[in-house]
Every structure is written in structure tokens, then in C-alpha cells.
Amino acid sequence: xxxxxxxxxxxxxxxxxxxxxxxxxxxxxxxxxxxxxxxxxxxxxxxxxxxxxxxxxxxxxxxxxxxxxxxxxxxxxxxxxxxxxxxxxxxxxxxxxxxxxxxxxxxxxxxxxxxxxxxxxxxxxxxxxxxxxxxxxxxxxxxxxxxxxxxxxxxxxxxxxxxxxxxxxxxxxxxxxxxxxxxxxxxxxxxxxxxxxxxxxxxxxxxxxxxxxxxxxxxxxxxxxxxxxxxxxxxxxxxxxxxxxxxxxxxxxxxxxxxxxxxxxxxxxxxxxxxxxxxxxxxxxxxxxxxxxx
Numbered sequence: 001x002x003x004x005x006x007x008x009x010x011x012x013x014x015x016x017x018x019x020x021x022x023x024x025x026x027x028x029x030x031x032x033x034x035x036x037x038x039x040x041x042x043x044x045x046x047x048x049x050x051x052x053x054x055x056x057x058x059x060x061x062x063x064x065x066x067x068x069x070x071x072x073x074x075x076x077x078x079x080x081x082x083x084x085x086x087x088x089x090x091x092x093x094x095x096x097x098x099x100x101x102x103x104x105x106x107x108x109x110x111x112x113x114x115x116x117x118x119x120x121x122x123x124x125x126x127x128x129x130x131x132x133x134x135x136x137x138x139x140x141x142x143x144x145x146x147x148x149x150x151x152x153x154x155x156x157x158x159x160x161x162x163x164x165x166x167x168x169x170x171x172x173x174x175x176x177x178x179x180x181x182x183x184x185x186x187x188x189x190x191x192x193x194x195x196x197x198x199x200x201x202x203x204x205x206x207x208x209x210x211x212x213x214x215x216x217x218x219x220x221x222x223x224x225x226x227x228x229x230x231x232x233x234x235x236x237x238x239x240x241x242x243x244x245x246x247x248x249x250x251x252x253x254x255x256x257x258x259x260x261x262x263x264x265x266x267x268x269x270x271x272x273x274x275x276x277x278x279x280x281x282x283x284x285x286x287x288x289x290x291x292x293x294x
Contacts, residue, residue, distance in 0.1 A: 001087055001088045001089045001090070001117065001120045001121065001141075001171060001172065001173075009170075010161075010163075010168075010170045010175075010176070011175050012175055012176065012177060012206075013175060013177055014175070014177060014178055014181065014213060015175065016142050016173075016174060016175070016178055019134075019138075019139050019142045019143075020142065020146055020174070020178055020181070020182065020268075021263060021268035022134065022139070022143075022268065023134070023139075023142055023143040023146035023147070024146060024150065024182075024185070024266075024267050024268045025267055025268040025269050025285070026132060026134060026143065027132070027143075027146065027147055027150060028267040028268075028269070028285050028286050029285065030130055030132045031130070033267075033285070033286045033287050036150070036151070036189075036286075038072060039070070039071075039072070039151045039152045040190050041152065041190070041192075042070070042152035042153070042155060042186075042192060042194065042197075043066060043067060043070040043115075043152055043153050043156070045197055047063070047066040047070075048063045048066055048067065048114075048115030048156060049112075049115075050062075050063055050111040050112070050114055050115070051111075052111070056082075056108060056111070057080065059111075060080045060103070060114055060118075061078070061080055063114055063115050063118060064078040064080055064101070064118050064122065065078070067115065067118055067119055067122050067153055068122060070151070070152055070153050071122060071123060071126045071148075071151055071153060072151075073122070073125060073126050073129060074129075075096065075097045076096060076097055076099060076122075076125060076129075077096075077097050077098045077099070078098075078099055078101055078118075078122065078125075079098055079099065079100045079101065080101050080102075080103065080118075081100065081101070081102050081103070082102070082103050082104070082105050082107065082108055083102055083104075083105060084104075084105050085102060085104055085105075087104065088103075088104050088107075088117055088171055089101065089102060089103050089104060089117040089118070089120065089121050090102050090121065091121040091122075091124050091125060093124065093125065093128045096125075096129070099125050101118065101121045101122070103117055103118075104117075112160075112199075113160045113169070113171065115156045116156040116157045116159065116160035116171050116172075117160075117171065119148045119153040119154060119156045119157055120144060120145065120148060120154075120157060120171070120172055122153075123144045123145075123147050123148040123151075123153065123154075124144055126147065126151075127140075127143065127144060127147060138173075141173040142173050142174060144173070145157065145172045145173050145174045145178075145179070145182075146174070146182050149174075149179055149182040149183050149186065150182055150185070150186050152186070154172075154179065154182070154183070155179075155183055155194050155197055155198075157171050157172040157174075157179060158172075158176060158179035158180060158183065158198070158203045158206060158207065159197065159198050159199055159200050159203045160172075160200070160203075161176050161179075161200055161202060161203045161206065162200040162201075162202060162203065163202045164201075175206075176202070176203065176206030176210075177206050177209045177210045177213065178210065179206065179207075179210065180206045180207035180208065180209055180210020180211060180213075181210035181211075181213050181214050182210070183207060183210065183211075184207070184210050184211040184213075184214035184215070185214050185265075185266065187211075188214065188218070188266075189266065194207065195207060214265075217248070217265045218265045220248050220249075220262075220265070221233075221234035221248075221249060221262075221293075222234065222249060222260055222262060222273070222275075222292045222293060222294040223262075223265070223290060223291065223292060223293075224278075224291040224292060224293045225291070226293075231293070234249070237251070238251060238256055238257050238260070238275055238276065239255065239256045239257075240255055240256075241253070241254050241255035241256055241257045242255075248262055248263060249261065249262040250262075251275065252272075253275070256275070256276070257275045257276075258274065258275055258276075259272055259273065259274055259275050260272070260273060260275045260294050264283040264285065264286060264288060264290070265288075265290070266283065266286045266288045267283060267285050267286035267288070269283055269284070269285040269286065271283060271290075273292060273294050274294060275294050276294060277292075277293075277294050278292070278293050278294075279292050279294065280292070
């Protein structure tokens with residue numbers, strides 16, 4: 001995981017939209033909807049808190065074990081060390097059950113962020129054990145962040161983002177808003193409200209922006225909750241049989257279109273339904289039933 005200190009180097013917005021969607025789809029395909037529902041509650045702040053009076057190594061191991069339990073990784077014994085390094089953290093992957101995780105020396109005095117650093121590296125172990133990966137290294141790092149956030153450990157990575165007069169820090173490969181976006185999708189699935197967990201003001205702001213984006217995706221055409229302006233544009237594009245650039249849907253079948261394809265707002269799986277109807281579409285991957293006005 002990269003070692004990013006300094007707010008001037010933090011990218012914002014949603015530049016990894018396609019990779020985030022692909023990560024969610026890949027996670028659902030490998031773990032299944034039932035497997036994902038085995039993580040109904042996120043790891044708590046108390047479970048990963050490491051006080052100044054607690055032994056550093058024993059406390060770090062306790063936090064690691066809590067995260068292993070949250071991620072439900074069987075037969076794993078993390079071995080944690082600290083050293084001077086360019087990265088924030090790193091993990092050595094192998095057959096297990098012992099996995100060596102190294103943390104940057106700066107976490108010796110920044111104990112509040114040890115859980116965040118471990119969340120990313122331990123999720124690497126989970127994906128390794130699941131034999132789940134995407135084609136490129138960059139996509140795999142995004143997959144790691146998405147998986148951590150969606151399975152209840154990644155809110156720590158967003159909370160580690162801070163920008164003030166004392167320090168500036170950002171952990172993980174997703175932007176702050178993308179972390180908020182994935183957390184909002186998880187919150188909608190399990191009825192969670194992560195907002196009280198954030199100790200960083202800028203992390204909370206990113207969560208709010210990500211939540212707004214997730215809400216927009218959940219009401220984008222052809223979903224029935226789309227706003228009047230979006231619906232009117234969708235109908236015009238359906239009649240001509242061609243979606244505008246950047247639209248979350250695509251038409252087939254000529255002009256007017258006879259079918260429309262769009263991503264499931266929960267898992268990102270591509271769905272295809274007849275155009276010009278009111279109907280219910282059930283996602284075959286995550287099982288979500290969607291009200292559509294296609």
C-alpha cells in the first residue's frame with residue numbers, strides 16, 4: 001500500500017468508476033450474495049483501537065486478529081512487524097497459515113491508523129486465498145480496497161484520510177469519495193450508518209459525497225426512481241436507439257430501441273431488459289429486484 005502524506009497529492013472524485021464496478025461484480029461472483037451477507041456488521045472502532053498504554057506488538061496482533069475475524073479468513077496467523085520502508089505497509093503472500101505483514105515505522109507513533117493499514121493488507125490475504133484477481137496490478141489494488149470496504153473493514157481506510165494543520169494523510173488506492181461510494185452501497189445493503197464512526201472531518205465529507213453518488217446510481221434510468229429530467233432524456237434517447245456518451249445504459253434493437261442494458265446498482269452485473277415497459281428485473285447475481293420503467 002502506498003505511503004501518501006500530503007494533501008496536495010490526493011486525487012478526488014470518481015476516476016475508477018469502471019474498476020470499482022468490476023470489483024464488486026467479481027466479488028459477488030466469487031463469494032456469492034449469501035457469502036457477502038455473512039458480513040452484516042462492520043468491525044467496530046473499539047475492536048481496532050490501540051491505546052498508548054497497550055503493548056505495541058501485542059495490540060497490533062490483537063487488531064489484526066479482529067480484522068481476520070471480520071473478513072472471515074480461515075486458518076490465518078498474521079505475523080506483524082515494523083520497519084523503515086517507502087510503502088505504508090506490505091504483505092508476503094504464500095500458502096499460509098502464517099503471513100508476514102510489515103508496517104511502516106511511522107505507525108509506531110500513529111497507532112490510530114494501524115487498523116487501516118492492516119485492513120488493506122489482510123484483505124490481500126483474503127483475495128489470495130479466494131484466488132480472486134483482476135487483470136492488472138492497479139485493478140487488483142482497487143479490488144482490495146473495494147473488498148475491504150464492502151465486507152466491513154474498509155471504513156478504517158477512509159477514516160485514515162485527514163487534512164489539517166498538523167498532518168495530511170491518505171491510505172489506499174481509491175479516492176476518498178470512492179471509499180464513501182462503496183461504503184454507501186454496503187450501508188444500503190445492511191442498513192448501516194457509518195457516519196458516527198468517522199473521526200476525520202474530511203473523511204466524513206468524502207462519505208457524504210460518495211453516498212450522494214450511490215444514491216444517484218440507485219435512481220438512474222431505466223430504474224423507476226429516476227428524476228423527471230433524466231427520464232425525459234432517457235425516453236428521447238430510447239426513441240432514437242442510441243444513448244448519449246457517458247450514459248449508464250445502452251440500447252439495442254434499432255430505432256426505437258427494443259432492449260436496454262444497464263448495470264445493477266448493487267453488484268454492477270450487466271442486466272438487459274425489454275425497452276418501453278414497466279417491469280421488475282431480478283439480478284441473477286446478487287438477487288436484487290429492481291423496479292424499472294424501461
